[in-house]
Amino acid sequence: MTAVLEIEGLTRRFGTVVANDDVSLRVRPGEVVGLLGHNGAGKTTLVSQVVGLLRPDAGRITVGGVDAVARPAAARRMVALQPQAHVPIDGLTLTAAVKVAARLRGLDAGQAGEAARRLVAELGLGAWADRRALPEGRGLSGGVRRLAGFAMAVVGGAPLVILDEPSNDVDAVRRRALWATVRRVADQGSGVLLVTHNVVEAERVVDELVVLDAGRVVIAGTPARLRGDDGLRLELHLVPDGPDPSDPGTATAGGPPVPVPVRRRVRSGRRVLLTVPPDAAAAAVSWAASHREQGTLDGYALTPATLEDAYLAATSDPARETEGVTGGA
Ligand SMILES: Nc1ncnc2c1ncn2[C@@H]1O[C@H](COP(=O)(O)OP(=O)(O)OP(=O)(O)O)[C@@H](O)[C@H]1O
Structure with missing residues (x-):
């Protein structure tokens, strides 16, 4: 099957630091690929290049068949990203924030509302569905905001979904729901790149793993093989x-x-x-x-x-x- 994300020989330096050193990986539709590594291993640098925020020094990135280095805007339209930082949703209710993301991904108002309500329920967030996020972290807790960012990334089934540490500050019950949703999203056809340093959690949900260390791929393969x-x-x-x-x-x-x-x-x-x-x-x-x-x-x-x-x-x-x-x- 054609990969939805194909990276070959990706290299990015910051001065003398080689943040990504000849990295290659592939995510196919229906697959969850875990990108693992300690702090500073080069995970965020890789993601930033996939979504066009950084230009590689060398290598190739293809998203859904589009050259993401030459045509970053066209490639970006096929990607939904949950960044590591909280998504700014102040002023919106939880359901409204997810609905906005669904609309941006092309769903009509009815479909977007329905998809948002379904996701909020699936993630066990019903009690906060109509609660408004307020400035300075008020209104919605850090964990609920993290899950809001997650729901905004997965709603609407983008071809490539990139999740950067989605389970940070999420409680144990909702983590389970989150991992089940990651699996469902892939089963419905998206390719998922899951960035994490939690190897134990990643093992439960990923089909393939790529481990980065000091910018290089040190091991890659299925969890069973590794x-x-x-x-x-x-x-x-x-x-x-x-x-x-x-x-x-x-x-x-x-x-x-x-x-x-x-x-x-x-x-x-x-x-x-x-x-x-x-x-x-x-x-x-x-x-x-x-x-x-x-x-x-x-x-x-x-x-x-x-x-x-x-x-x-x-x-x-x-x-x-x-x-x-x-x-x-
Ligand atoms: N803008 C930058 N300027 C200089 N060095 C940078 C910059 N961004 C990243 N680096 C360096 O590149 C290396 C990889 O950083 P990166 O943030 O990609 O790692 P990471 O795996 O995402 O880490 P974390 O898990 O802490 O988010 C680190 O040595 C980091 O200090």
Whole structure:
């Protein structure tokens, strides 16, 4: 299927900083593609170029078959963007704001009103439907304003929907509704580019993921592929109280090292994530339990492998160390 967004070799510098470094990605109709990366990874720079706010130094951006660098205005008409900053809606009720966005996307007054009411209900915002946003953040809370921006981006089914951190300051109940709506919007034919640094949430909704680190694509693919091809890995999360007992270098202090094969160890702050095979679950838990009893671990948990360890391993953070296979008994 023809992609609704195609980016090839995109490069954008700010002085000596290469904010996007030879980035390529593709979003097809019906697909949710997650663009992940830490603060400063280059996500907003990429989005700004797609919507014509910045010009690339090199590379190609095509939106719905239109060259977005040569014809930014024509390309922009096919894109609905929820920016990271709050959308200015002061003076409007929640429903009216969504209706205005629907009208701008070509729906007639009746269709726009109906679509706005449906979205407000779908997102669990009925209680605020007719509440007016007022200056200085009054009238509607930050979370409701964020959802208003989200509803304004998804209403009317633009060919390409770009959502920049849509779930920031949204409560847990409405987050669920939001992710369900993202999926519905894609199922109805839009291509969705979801920009986030929340890898756990992204995993639930995306079809493909592209991870940026310091401007470069470091991993890309489906969540299943990025988790590990067999999909049968477990993660042992450890919170050491002092030296890490899973580190062969310090293990002698609290007993033997982990008695199971460890495929990967990622250390992030106080937390350590060990990727272990499923048949090692019982041995891994009993090792961790004994360390918990001795007080060398503050806590531990064994969970199915998520994208988080792949993400942490692929992205750089000076406060973090990643090791490959460490063997085991
Ligand atoms: N206008 C600008 N002038 C100079 N440097 C910039 C500018 N915009 C972005 N940068 C730099 O480019 C790099 C990428 O920034 P960008 O805002 O795209 O990252 P991001 O992934 O969106 O981060 P965040 O998650 O914090 O929004 C950073 O090093 C940033 O400091």
